[in-house]
Each structure stands twice: as structure tokens, then as C-alpha cells.
Amino acid sequence: MAATMKDVADRAGVSIATVSFVVNNTKRVSPDTRERIERAMHELGFRRNAVARALASRRTRIIALVYPDLEHSVRGSATDFISSAAQAASDADYNLVVWPDRGDTSQLSALVGQGLVDGVVIMEVGLDDPRVDTLRRLKFPFAVIGRTRDTQGLYCVDIDFEASLRTAMDYLQGLGHRQIVFVSGTRGGASSDTYGPHVRTVQAYRQAATERGIRPVVLRSGQTVTSGRMIAQQLGTNAPDATALIVRDDAAAAGLVAGLQGRGLRVPADVSVLSLLSSHEMAAVCHPPLTIVSSPGRELGRLGVEALLRQLHGAGPTEPLLRAGVLELGESTGPVAHAHAFPVGG
């Protein structure tokens, strides 16, 4: 059996309280007894039991990450979130449990009610998110990856959509593009209007375009290669003079490129395509490899956990913490060649 504090105390000839003080370094202990205790711990291979500590201290040092349990969700980036969150937790000597989110807030209350975790991080939050309301009502510590409409009093971290979009626009403008179309890949249905990334990037695009004297054109695709291909078919009609496209979805971007090529257009010689907030891995296997503004997934996972831990340690909320994606050059973008890539009538 594993040695307990009692065993250590007996062997060192002290009380378990004193052992506890040494283990936690929470009170002065004479060098002499400290050393005796440390020797005893070492000899017995003592490790403090986390469960007993949790019960006595009313802190489990466990936090939960609630992640969307969609079969085909944001897979690549879900990994980034989970693994960077686990690292951040581990660095702070916390454990991270993962709770698949079945979209049922009563299940969330039940889990929280277990008393197993000190706080939760929820990801993929929508502009109106029932989980946020639930956790607020429970007055349970939580942090948010994403942003609700009203972030007052919340601990949240999110992508800086505006800055990411501007990075893309700056780059393309620098290449001489003036007709830059935005394609937003969404899960479809009206729900995309409460999907932060869609709403915020579209808005950021419209504003940036207007400021720069570019006529904004927003097209909506799905999050599949096929839907990206379909967009390629419609471009002649919807945006006959486009020379560059910013696509917010990996798969749609890939499909769009393939669709353009299928129509005999060259990427990037005739049209440039930039994939916004996408992963290196996906971009690299495309042909040509896509220029992207990368998704700051790992940063967000870590920041989300850190925000929660700050809260648990008593710090107050701040403005949302935003991180922008970074431009990573591929071969799907290049200087503008001629203004009218699409034959009239498409």
C-alpha cells in the first residue's frame, strides 16, 4: 500500500500536521525536523493523496474542458485546444478532465454538481450560449474560448478576427489585388448567424473592404470540399471581377482551388486564394499548398486555462483576450495579373 502522512509522521516521530506543513511548505518548521520528515518521505516513497487533499482543502485542482462533441467538428483545432489546455493545466499542477458536450445544459449542471472540478473552460461558444447562462446562474467559475454577445464580467479569450482579417487583406492588397471576395464556410442553417467566427469575420471584412474602397462581396459556403467547388462555379456570376478570395474554412478553400482549376483557371496566376484561420496540415496537402492566416488554436487553449486559473486565484475579469492568426505563405497567392479573371457570363 502507498504510504500515508501518518506513516511518514510515525517514522519521523512527529505529528501529521507537521508533515503536512512540510509537504505544503505552509508553515515554519525547524531545519532538523524538516530533514527528518523529508528523509522519511523519501524512504517510504510518500506521495500526498490528491483525493484526500481535495476533500480537506475543498479544492480539487482539477478543471474541466467542455468540448463540442460533433463527430466532424473542428477536428484539427480541437486537438490544439485540448492538448495545449492540458499542458497549461499540467504546468500549473492542475489536472484537466475533458467533458464531451452533448448540448445539454442539465448534464453540465450535473457534472459541475459532482464537485469534482474547481472550474470549467468551455470552447466553441456561440454569441448566445446556454452554457454561459447555466454557469453564471450556478455562480461556478468558468472561462470561455470564444465570445458571447455580452462579455461583461466574463473571462474570455478568442481569436482576433478583425486583426486576422486585416492581415489577409493587407497582404493581398500588397500584391495589387483590389477585388477581394470573402467566402465564409458555415455549418449551414440559420444557426450560422449566432456563430461568432462567421459573424465577426464577415463584419470585419465588410468594414475593412469599405475602408479600403473595395466593394465587399460575401459568399457563403459549407465546410466541405464540395461546397467549395460549388462556389467556384458561381464566381463568374457573383463576382466576375474577383482576383483574390479569402476563404474561412479549410475544406472549402481546398474545394474552391480545385474548382477553379477545373474551370481552367490557374491559382495563383489567375486567382489568388487565401485560407483564413486554417491549419498548416490541411494547407500543406493542398495543391498548390495554400497561403493561410493560421488559427491560433494552441495559444487559445493555453490562454483559456490560464484565464480560469487566474479567476480561481482571485483575479478579476478583464477585457476579452484576443489573439490573431499569422500569415504563412504557401503558393496559392501571388501578384494580381489582370483585373478580369472570369470571362463575362461566367
Next chain:
Amino acid sequence: MAATMKDVADRAGVSIATVSFVVNNTKRVSPDTRERIERAMHELGFRRNAVARALASRRTRIIALVYPDLEHSVRGSATDFISSAAQAASDADYNLVVWPDRGDTSQLSALVGQGLVDGVVIMEVGLDDPRVDTLRRLKFPFAVIGRTRDTQGLYCVDIDFEASLRTAMDYLQGLGHRQIVFVSGTRGGASSDTYGPHVRTVQAYRQAATERGIRPVVLRSGQTVTSGRMIAQQLGTNAPDATALIVRDDAAAAGLVAGLQGRGLRVPADVSVLSLLSSHEMAAVCHPPLTIVSSPGRELGRLGVEALLRQLHGAGPTEPLLRAGVLELGESTGPVAHAHAFPVGG
């Protein structure tokens, strides 16, 4: 404050033992008192505290998933493992914590020593894996995703490499291919010789090829698009008569296709390419979309957890549980056209 069993007991006019019996359904209780207790629980919104239960029962109902913490590891499939493992745990009313593996077994002992988890699932195990030795020595319950050289007494689940490979071979042979080359994407270095997926697929390929009268040719690439491209350059020399390629790595497969196309070869008209044990997502964004034998990632995550839970519930070990990938047709494979795709001297 959250209601405790004591609160419930007081309100129902019974002892906390009786409340416990009702909550756990572990002893006969008269319908009358049961009902009083249930009413009290409901009125107080009682939820049993998981930490106290864990301490008293010496079972935390938490298990850990140890996952490789490589920045750029098996990303897509890591998500599959983690999320399906979390689901399986949750279905069994367990919690899953994730432990990033920094390749340090003393850290693993320390985590296990916390007493926080009832068992662990380790993934990406090598043929000789120090973590397995560590856990065995600690006599701590664990299950393994992957296989060590000796699986005696272990609870392990793995990909059925032989069957997956045969599926690929059968399919390509059915298309008339007789010159089928195998490309194994490994992390490089001698360590690949202890990397199960590499060793097992190469061996399965050699055997299957020999049985079918196919001259086995094994090439080794990295796990990047670039290394796949390089393989394309070498094919003329190494396998001038290849008409089909099986590639065990997503990125390498994508690079290989691009490299072949760059040399003026058509995929699949001149050469067929099949990506072994890869993900739909990666395959779909390639051009043409790749035919794959899919990786059974989600199945394995679930099976790994279930194997561990069986062990915790007292069941004995079995033979390794294997799952094969499934053929999913893309457009990178087709009937053999002519036997010599590569110009002599290529």
C-alpha cells in the same frame, strides 16, 4: 452551499447511511423511507460529492489518457482518440483526465502516485515502451492503444495492420495492378524500427506481396508533403515499373501525388495512389481526393477505455483487440493502364 447527505438525512428524518443506500441503490430500503429520501434529495437539489465518495470508496471513477505531446504528432487521429475515449468514459459514468506525455516515466509514476485515477490508457506505444514497464512495475491498472513486442497479460487494442494492408492490396489487385510499391512514412531515425505501425505494415506488405507473387518494394519517406515529393523523384530509379503505390502517411501521400503530377504523370491514369490508415479530412482536400483505407481512430479510443474498465471491473486480459481500416474510395486510384509508367532511366 451544496446540500450534503447529512442535510438530506436530517430533512428525511433518517441516518446518512440510509441516504447512501438509496443513492447507490445498494441495500433494501422500505418504499416509504425511500420516497421520503428521494423527495428530500429533490427539494434540496442534492448531488453526491464525487471527491468524498472517492475517498471513502477508494475508487475515484477517473481514468487518465496519456497522449503523446508532440507539437506535430498524429493530430487528426489524436482528436479521434481523445474524444472517443472521453465519450466512452462518460458513457460508463467515469471522468477522463488527459495527461500530456513528456516522455518521462518518473513523471508518469508521480501522476499515478497522486491516487487521482483508477487506471490509465496509454496511446502511441512503441514495441519497447518504458511506460509499459513502469506501469507493470507499479502494478497499476492500464490499457494500451498499440502493442508492445510482448503483449502477454496486457489489455491492448490496436489497428489490424495486416487486414488493413490486405484490404488495400485486394482492392488494387482487383484493378489489375501487379506492381504495387509500399511507402512508409516514419518520423525518421532508427527509432522507426521500434515504431509499431511502420514495422507491422512493412512486414504485412512484404508477406502479402510475396504470397501474391508481387515483388516487394519498400520505400521510406518522412511524414511531410516534401518527403512525399522526393519519393516521386526517386520512383523512376527505385521502382520504374510501379503502377500503384500504398502510402502510410497522409502528408507523404499528398506530396507523392503532387510530385507525380509535377513529373507529368496522371493520377490515377498513369499511377494509382492509396493512402493507408489516413483520415477522411486530409484525403478529401487533396487533388484528386485520395482513396484511403481509413484509420479506425475513434473505435480504438473507445475500445481502449472499455478494455481498461473491464480490467477495473475484474475481467482478465484477452488477446489484443484489433480493428482494421475501411476502404473509402476517392479519385486517386483506377484500373491499371500500362505496365511501365516510368520512362526507363526515369
Next chain:
DNA sequence: CTGAAAGCGCTTACAG
């Protein structure tokens, strides 16, 4: 069928 009580392995005022 129900209860009193010990115990899980710690933390933490409180005394001295």
C-alpha cells in the same frame, strides 16, 4: 429494514 460509528487521508484553525 435502519442506525451508530469508524474510517478514507488529508488540511487547518486553535493551543501551547
Next chain:
DNA sequence: CTGAAAGCGCTTACAG
């Protein structure tokens, strides 16, 4: 500087 003791919220023999 150190210790005795209560307490965290449960489970589980043991009695009755």
C-alpha cells in the same frame, strides 16, 4: 516551533 483534534462528505462493515 509542534501537536491534538475537528472536519471535509462520503462508504461500509457491524449491530440491532
